[in-house]
Amino acid sequence: MEVNVKLFGDLREGRFEEKKTVLEENSRVIDIIHQHNLPLDKVAICMVNSCQAEFGQILKNHDIVAFSPPVGGM
Amino acid sequence: MKIYRVNMAKLSFVVEEVPDEWKVLGGRGLTSVIIAKEVEPTCHPLGGKNKLVFAPGLLTGTMAANAGRLSAGAKSPLTGGIKESNSGGTAAQRLAKLGVKALIIEDIPDGDKWYCLHVHKEGVEIKEENELLGKGNYEVIHTLTSRYGENTGVLTIGQAGEYKMSAANISVKDPKGHIRSLGRGGLGAVMGSKRIKFITLDDNDGEGIEVLDKEKFQKAAKIFNKGLLSHPVSGNALPKYGTNVLVNILNEAGGLPTKNFRMGQFEGAEKICGETMYDTIMDRKGDPTHGCHVGCVIRCSQTYNDKDNNYLTSGFEYETIWGFGAGCTVDDLDIIAHVDQICDDIGIDTIETAGTMMVAMEAGILPWGDGPGILKLFKEEIKEGTPLGRILGNGADFTGRAFGVTRIPTVKHQSIPAYDPRAVKGIGVTYATTTMGADHTAGYSVTSNVLNVGGRIDPLGKEGQIELSRNLQIATASVDSAGLCVFTAFAILDYEPVSHALIDMINAQYGTNWSVDDWFDQGRYILKTERAFNQAAGFTNKDDRLPEFFSEPVPPHNVTWDFTGEELDQVFQF
Numbered sequence: 203m204e205v206n207v208k209l210f211g212d213l214r215e216g217r218f219e220e221k222k223t224v225l226e227e228n229s230r231v232i233d234i235i236h237q238h239n240l241p242l243d244k245v246a247i248c249m250v251n252s253c254q255a256e257f258g259q260i261l262k263n264h265d266i267v268a269f270s271p272p273v274g275g276m
Numbered sequence: 277m278k279i280y281r282v283n284m285a286k287l288s289f290v291v292e293e294v295p296d297e298w299k300v301l302g303g304r305g306l307t308s309v310i311i312a313k314e315v316e317p318t319c320h321p322l323g324g325k326n327k328l329v330f331a332p333g334l335l336t337g338t339m340a341a342n343a344g345r346l347s348a349g350a351k352s353p354l355t356g357g358i359k360e361s362n363s364g365g366t367a368a369q370r371l372a373k374l375g376v377k378a379l380i381i382e383d384i385p386d387g388d389k390w391y392c393l394h395v396h397k398e399g400v401e402i403k404e405e406n407e408l409l410g411k412g413n414y415e416v417i418h419t420l421t422s423r424y425g426e427n428t429g430v431l432t433i434g435q436a437g438e439y440k441m442s443a444a445n446i447s448v449k450d451p452k453g454h455i456r457s458l459g460r461g462g463l464g465a466v467m468g469s470k471r472i473k474f475i476t477l478d479d480n481d482g483e484g485i486e487v488l489d490k491e492k493f494q495k496a497a498k499i500f501n502k503g504l505l506s507h508p509v510s511g512n513a514l515p516k517y518g519t520n521v522l523v524n525i526l527n528e529a530g531g532l533p534t535k536n537f538r539m540g541q542f543e544g545a546e547k548i549c550g551e552t553m554y555d556t557i558m559d560r561k562g563d564p565t566h567g568c569h570v571g572c573v574i575r576c577s578q579t580y581n582d583k584d585n586n587y588l589t590s591g592f593e594y595e596t597i598w599g600f601g602a603g604c605t606v607d608d609l610d611i612i613a614h615v616d617q618i619c620d621d622i623g624i625d626t627i628e629t630a631g632t633m634m635v636a637m638e639a640g641i642l643p644w645g646d647g648p649g650i651l652k653l654f655k656e657e658i659k660e661g662t663p664l665g666r667i668l669g670n671g672a673d674f675t676g677r678a679f680g681v682t683r684i685p686t687v688k689h690q691s692i693p694a695y696d697p698r699a700v701k702g703i704g705v706t707y708a709t710t711t712m713g714a715d716h717t718a719g720y721s722v723t724s725n726v727l728n729v730g731g732r733i734d735p736l737g738k739e740g741q742i743e744l745s746r747n748l749q750i751a752t753a754s755v756d757s758a759g760l761c762v763f764t765a766f767a768i769l770d771y772e773p774v775s776h777a778l779i780d781m782i783n784a785q786y787g788t789n790w791s792v793d794d795w796f797d798q799g800r801y802i803l804k805t806e807r808a809f810n811q812a813a814g815f816t817n818k819d820d821r822l823p824e825f826f827s828e829p830v831p832p833h834n835v836t837w838d839f840t841g842e843e844l845d846q847v848f849q850f
Contacts, residue, residue, distance in 0.1 A: 274509035275519030
């Protein structure tokens, strides 16, 4: 299956902003983190299809998965 | 410490002792308590009975990091209720070093002369001012820096304040000679009503800051300052990308209000986001990070240059970029930066006027997405004080009424900021119930709803949001009274040693024996004082509601605003 991966903030450095990624069926969020060597301790926010998600969430074809380091503002 | 009191009808000044009940109050706590005690809640905000109060925070001027915020308070001409607005810049620490607990300005002068105030160790001089009338804030600051030297604090109003527009702010000179703003609620109009163009502050030979137990204070301050730097948000994310890092996050979460709150996602988000802004700043040799006041270690401000690498604006914030960007469907960061610059110069609140431009687009005054049209309205209408400019300068609600628009994004007549309350429900509770009118800073529930700081609560659900907003509103009132930047709250909420260090600093400075709970009790007292003022001014629970158009579903989540009045009324049950 294929999912769309988005990275924000410093996670983009040396990687990408947005990329289609091919995964095996029943892959989880954590598999994307490993696939793209995202530093686990720097992933503070994870969303699947605009909803907050856990690393163990199972993905479906065409999901949009976004990762962000810790951010703040107002 | 002392109180400086100026009467603009008599053109007189007195020094007063600090009453016992004000001694351990500062910032918002002090401005709100003074307004509640001395201002008739039903008075006209631009009349002689209103007062304008400036107060540094409890910790301002000390070695505590990020404690240089200045609070300003009055009855708001925008909301009709009590108002506190705070800002960085160079004024708060000067007042604190002069030993001035609060500067209270009362009444209005007879006649049509304009004045300026010069605050120094002997008191306040009130002088007639003609040269800088009609000038923008940048020219005022440059002229006064030449007149009095670099080490002079400046508080000034632009043309919007002179016109007494309800969206007018008070500008504060920052350490680089640029502008920070006491932004919300029309306090610039209150200063204009008192016919004060600017206030200069000279802290030479001031009495300094008294700290009763210096050793204990220093020890606690080191823990506090280190804690801010070790938190991933205040230590890394904010310094690098500024507050605009939020565009992509809120867009992804479906909570970035787009086209006057019709959608929660904006197609042009990537063009105006913090990451794009950072790259642009670096390409144009701008400055991606600096503090808005001396002693700031978070340094979320920046200098944004134009295409020719010349200074364009600074303190270019998420709220401004969202409002004139996604809110108005403009995807050109340079245009938005020009709008930010002219708002600073005219002296008008960017959140209020962004909401106003959305309403103007609803009214057909200009088309959606027309960035140059927005700029033209600021330059040719608001700055010039034309009839249309005066309508727009009075804010979103006034503009909506003038043009028969019903989709007006305000609460208590104040424009709603940059988070859709249907998709980030915790912040909606704050918008509805805060004493300030729609204000995200009053209880920033986005933390636990989206940012995963201070816990996690589903942003799309109702569970836990009332309690979250209540607790954050109480904590924020306490933070605002300490003179601390609200971004210190990330570390205070997450790291217990930081919150304890903060209380240790207050105890060491003032000889109190507070616990963290005592500090929050002060926050509760401040909120209740503000709410009682608003009730006496005519507000009821029915004013603690969002506009009815939020019953429409907002994509992508297609969620609605579904809190009942009874549920919202629980926020102030404490």
